[in-house]
Amino acid sequence: MKSLTELALDLCLDPQYPERPGSHLNEATRDFIEVLTFADADAIMAMIDETIPDLTGDLPVWARNLAYRLACLQRPHDAELLRAAGVDLYSHGPDWDDHAEELRRRADEMDSSSPG
Numbered sequence: 001m002k003s004l005t006e007l008a009l010d011l012c013l014d015p016q017y018p019e020r021p022g023s024h025l026n027e028a029t030r031d032f033i034e035v036l037t038f039a040d041a042d043a044i045m046a047m048i049d050e051t052i053p054d055l056t057g058d059l060p061v062w063a064r065n066l067a068y069r070l071a072c073l074q075r076p077h078d079a080e081l082l083r084a085a086g087v088d089l090y091s092h093g094p095d096w097d098d099h100a101e102e103l104r105r106r107a108d109e110m111d112s113s114s115p116g
Contacts, residue, residue, distance in 0.1 A: 004039050005047040007032040008067075012051060012058035036067060041074040045081070052088070061092050072103075079107040079114075 002010070010028045036044065044067050051059050059067075068085035075081050086103035089096040 004035050004043050005050045007035050008047050008051045008059055011063060036070065041071045044071040064088055077110060079110040082107040
């Protein structure tokens with residue numbers, strides 16, 4: 001079986017990934033979702049780092065949001081991860097700004113409450 005990163009790259013290169021709700025999933029999308037669903041946060045972050053080197057990566061927005069969401073659910077107290085997820089959300093337009101701000105606020109609270 002391919003790694004999560006390989007599947008993400010396949011998805012980036014697949015011109016037929018679903019653009020509208022309710023459309024049938026193609027093989028690249030289905031395989032990516034299946035592996036992502038059971039991936040640990042380290043594998044998800046490695047995939048993100050390798051497929052989205054900057055905020056203009058080709059991974060579809062829904063795939064980016066899902067990947068970050070699953071990683072954040074696994075590491076809810078990882079301020080660096082929450083902040084990265086928020087930065088990525090800011091790159092998708094104002095619809096996600098409230099969510100991005102909440103992630104940044106939570107990360108800032110964690111940083112200010114940690115001993116140091």
